[in-house]
Amino acid sequence: MSGTILVVEDEPAIQELIVMTLKRGGHETIRAGSVEEASKLIDHALPDLALIDWMLPGASGVELTRRLRGNPRTQSIPIIMLTARSDEDDKLLGLDSGADDYITKPFSPKELNARIKAVLRRRAPEITDDIVETNGLVVDPATHRVSGNGVTIEMGPTEFRLLHFFMTHRERVHSRTQLLDQVWGDHVFVEDRTIDVHIRRLRQALEPSGYDTYVQTVRGAGYRFSKP
Amino acid sequence: MSGTILVVEDEPAIQELIVMTLKRGGHETIRAGSVEEASKLIDHALPDLALIDWMLPGASGVELTRRLRGNPRTQSIPIIMLTARSDEDDKLLGLDSGADDYITKPFSPKELNARIKAVLRRRAPEITDDIVETNGLVVDPATHRVSGNGVTIEMGPTEFRLLHFFMTHRERVHSRTQLLDQVWGDHVFVEDRTIDVHIRRLRQALEPSGYDTYVQTVRGAGYRFSKP
DNA sequence: CCAGCTCGTAACAAATATGTAATAAAGCCG
DNA sequence: CGGCTTTATTACATATTTGTTACGAGCTGG
Numbered sequence: 001m002s003g004t005i006l007v008v009e010d011e012p013a014i015q016e017l018i019v020m021t022l023k024r025g026g027h028e029t030i031r032a033g034s035v036e037e038a039s040k041l042i043d044h045a046l047p048d049l050a051l052i053d054w055m056l057p058g059a060s061g062v063e064l065t066r067r068l069r070g071n072p073r074t075q076s077i078p079i080i081m082l083t084a085r086s087d088e089d090d091k092l093l094g095l096d097s098g099a100d101d102y103i104t105k106p107f108s109p110k111e112l113n114a115r116i117k118a119v120l121r122r123r124a125p126e127i128t129d130d131i132v133e134t135n136g137l138v139v140d141p142a143t144h145r146v147s148g149n150g151v152t153i154e155m156g157p158t159e160f161r162l163l164h165f166f167m168t169h170r171e172r173v174h175s176r177t178q179l180l181d182q183v184w185g186d187h188v189f190v191e192d193r194t195i196d197v198h199i200r201r202l203r204q205a206l207e208p209s210g211y212d213t214y215v216q217t218v219r220g221a222g223y224r225f226s227k228p
Numbered sequence: 229m230s231g232t233i234l235v236v237e238d239e240p241a242i243q244e245l246i247v248m249t250l251k252r253g254g255h256e257t258i259r260a261g262s263v264e265e266a267s268k269l270i271d272h273a274l275p276d277l278a279l280i281d282w283m284l285p286g287a288s289g290v291e292l293t294r295r296l297r298g299n300p301r302t303q304s305i306p307i308i309m310l311t312a313r314s315d316e317d318d319k320l321l322g323l324d325s326g327a328d329d330y331i332t333k334p335f336s337p338k339e340l341n342a343r344i345k346a347v348l349r350r351r352a353p354e355i356t357d358d359i360v361e362t363n364g365l366v367v368d369p370a371t372h373r374v375s376g377n378g379v380t381i382e383m384g385p386t387e388f389r390l391l392h393f394f395m396t397h398r399e400r401v402h403s404r405t406q407l408l409d410q411v412w413g414d415h416v417f418v419e420d421r422t423i424d425v426h427i428r429r430l431r432q433a434l435e436p437s438g439y440d441t442y443v444q445t446v447r448g449a450g451y452r453f454s455k456p
Numbered sequence: 457c458c459a460g461c462t463c464g465t466a467a468c469a470a471a472t473a474t475g476t477a478a479t480a481a482a483g484c485c486g
Numbered sequence: 487c488g489g490c491t492t493t494a495t496t497a498c499a500t501a502t503t504t505g506t507t508a509c510g511a512g513c514t515g516g
Contacts, residue, residue: 156462173372175230181251194464196504201462217504218372219472220385226371384473422475424493429473447483447492 004028006047008038008064010056018051021109035064047077049120054083065099078119132167135227137211139164148209155205158198166225175222199223231355232256234275236266236292238284246279253341263292270302274414276355277348282311297326301414306351308343353396360395363455365439367392376437383433386426394453403450427451
């Protein structure tokens with residue numbers, strides 16, 4: 001697991017604890033104590049994920065989340081909210097504000113890293129650096145490389161995500177809608193048919209190594225990744 | 229798990245949360261913010277399950293449930309009620325109104341999906357993606373594959389749905405009209421005779437493996453799936 | 457600001473599925 | 487055995503779904 005995580009937390013003690021935990025999880029960290037500070041940092045460089053406290057001085061964490069979601073540049077940053085409230089309604093609001101997940105304080109370091117991993121897997125699988133392998137086909141998210149029987153395979157980013165999703169969800173039909181949700185993201189609007197084109201590009205990229213037959217069409221249902 | 233679920237919820241935040249959760253559960257979703265809207269959507273196309281909030285502006289969720297139960301066309305839609313009240317009497321009323329289950333807010337995404345799966349398993353097993361097996365004939369909705377004694381069997385989408393329905397409802401005669409409703413869906417205008425053709429195609433597909441004899445004609449009544 | 461990618465879409469081609477109608481076969485009842 | 491009804495089978499035109507290609511817009515890194 002790699003990736004840079006922005007921690008927005010005003011309480012120094014908790015911030016420190018979180019940063020330690022994240023480092024142990026193999027992440028780089030950037031700290032911010034307020035929404036303003038966070039905004040500045042984000043202007044400078046996009047983090048791979050943001051961990052935002054619900055309660056912050058000045059503008060709240062929810063506000064920051066909304067702001068990030070509103071800006072095209074920061075729209076797709078995965079966000080996890082930290083909340084001290086166990087109140088369900090607040091949780092709901094947090095999710096609605098655009099956060100991908102929420103964690104209720106107090107939480108264990110283990111839980112924190114697990115949640116982060118889960119969110120990254122869903123929102124930005126290319127951050128997770130678990131190497132996935134199937135019959136000689138290897139996808140390495142850490143280096144963003146694909147190889148078939150040792151030979152490097154070139155492909156575009158979308159095809160990479162698509163393949164990565166397939167390889168982590170094989171032996172299962174995925175409708176175009178599901179693929180759109182999972183690979184493209186929740187708030188994206190593209191034609192269903194666009195997937196066909198990327199499937200084509202993926203197959204094309206895999207063709208020299210022969211793995212193109214793993215990407216299978218299931219008529220009337222969608223696509224499936226499976227050994228032929 | 230597939231299937232289209234109608235979500236009737238006026239609170240946008242909660243509606244959004246539910247839809248996200250359902251999508252993650254592999255369902256398609258249709259949203260309605262009121263009973264009127266829901267009715268319109270249902271007129272247009274029947275959902276596989278309805279998730280209805282107890283408290284709704286105008287006519288209440290209970291009212292909608294009763295209405296659905298009263299109409300032959302919508303009678304058999306599985307219904308889950310969402311209620312914020314933990315009051316036992318209300319729960320009972322909810323159940324009495326015809327709902328198959330109820331969920332008390334606040335609820336976790338996990339619980340929601342679990343309840344849905346449970347209700348579908350009971351009321352509409354053909355929506356579930358559980359593997360169905362009979363004497364060596366295996367239908368796997370998740371991968372969209374059929375095999376007889378380990379050998380893959382190819383067939384078209386309609387034949388697949390037909391077989392899946394048969395296997396989840398065996399040992400029972402289904403009239404052509406019933407099959408049309410269940411397998412084709414309502415709002416579809418096709419001749420009864422069309423079914424014969426698809427039965428033929430299904431038998432043809434099953435023939436090499438010998439399972440074609442499981443698809444039996446019940447003269448004057450319809451078809452039945454059963455061991456010969 | 458340019459060059460090179462990547463992306464989404466449209467347009468057309470190909471493949472496959474679907475429904476219907478016509479004809480044959482089978483079952484039922486007297 | 488007929489006639490009648492119901493089901494099977496076949497062929498075919500139509501629809502639908504998927505594959506493929508090309509192209510312009512948008513980004514990104516220099």
